[in-house]
Amino acid sequence: xxxxxxxxxxxxxxxxxxxxxxxxxxxxxxxxxxxxxxxxxxxxxxxxxxxxxxxxxxxxxxxxxxxxxxxxxxxxxxxxxxxxxxxxxxxxxxxxxxxxxxxxxxxxxxxx
Amino acid sequence: xxxxxxxxxxxxxxxxxxxxxxxxxxxxxxxxxxxxxxxxxxxxxxxxxxxxxxxxxxxxxxxxxxxxxxxxxxxxxxxxxxxxxxxxxxxxxxxxxxxxxxxxxxxxxxxxxxx
Numbered sequence: 001x002x003x004x005x006x007x008x009x010x011x012x013x014x015x016x017x018x019x020x021x022x023x024x025x026x027x028x029x030x031x032x033x034x035x036x037x038x039x040x041x042x043x044x045x046x047x048x049x050x051x052x053x054x055x056x057x058x059x060x061x062x063x064x065x066x067x068x069x070x071x072x073x074x075x076x077x078x079x080x081x082x083x084x085x086x087x088x089x090x091x092x093x094x095x096x097x098x099x100x101x102x103x104x105x106x107x108x109x110x111x112x
Numbered sequence: 113x114x115x116x117x118x119x120x121x122x123x124x125x126x127x128x129x130x131x132x133x134x135x136x137x138x139x140x141x142x143x144x145x146x147x148x149x150x151x152x153x154x155x156x157x158x159x160x161x162x163x164x165x166x167x168x169x170x171x172x173x174x175x176x177x178x179x180x181x182x183x184x185x186x187x188x189x190x191x192x193x194x195x196x197x198x199x200x201x202x203x204x205x206x207x208x209x210x211x212x213x214x215x216x217x218x219x220x221x222x223x224x225x226x227x
Contacts, residue, residue: 032213034215043114043218043219043221045114046215046216100145100212100216
């Protein structure tokens with residue numbers, strides 16, 4: 001069974017502050033690492049697909065880094081806004097690259 | 113709008129019954145994935161199809177089955193329903209057969225309630 005772990009489970013951020021959280025995955029047989037944002041009452045939306053060690057991706061105030069050798073990825077939110085409140089999921093294809101397994105997510109709440 | 117259409121949005125049925133959930137992938141996408149989200153659980157992978165062929169299976173119960181048709185839409189059949197099958201069922205599609213470098217596009221889900 002593949003373990004994709006995300007930490008922390010939840011965090012509260014003051015509007016304007018920056019924050020980051022982690023996705024850990026097995027470092028062997030790496031294919032790719034996906035990040036998704038899941039807002040309440042909506043469906044998950046893709047943020048990034050990262051495939052190379054050292055990859056950095058950016059979308060507005062959100063960015064992500066990837067370390068495949070040690071098996072982790074960080075997601076950063078710079079200058080958090082209330083609209084950033086969501087659950088952020090990472091997903092990792094395991095022993096079968098068609099089987100994309102999701103972590104439990106980090107739920108971010110931005111307080112105005 | 114992701115372009116992935118799931119019907120119905122809500123379904124309420126009784127234990128022991130059978131239901132069919134339908135998914136139309138985004139135009140041009142050949143892969144369809146099914147996920148289940150139960151109360152207090154994350155997204156659990158059920159099954160994946162590519163261009164009509166099953167490619168990967170997760171922890172899908174024997175009471176559940178799926179298929180992808182020549183027009184690429186997919187159906188998830190749930191039979192002998194139990195209370196524990198109540199969940200949000202998501203369909204997602206992607207463009208390529210290999211999942212690892214292609215993002216998934218999710219539908220809005222079907223909320224199944226078994227009473």
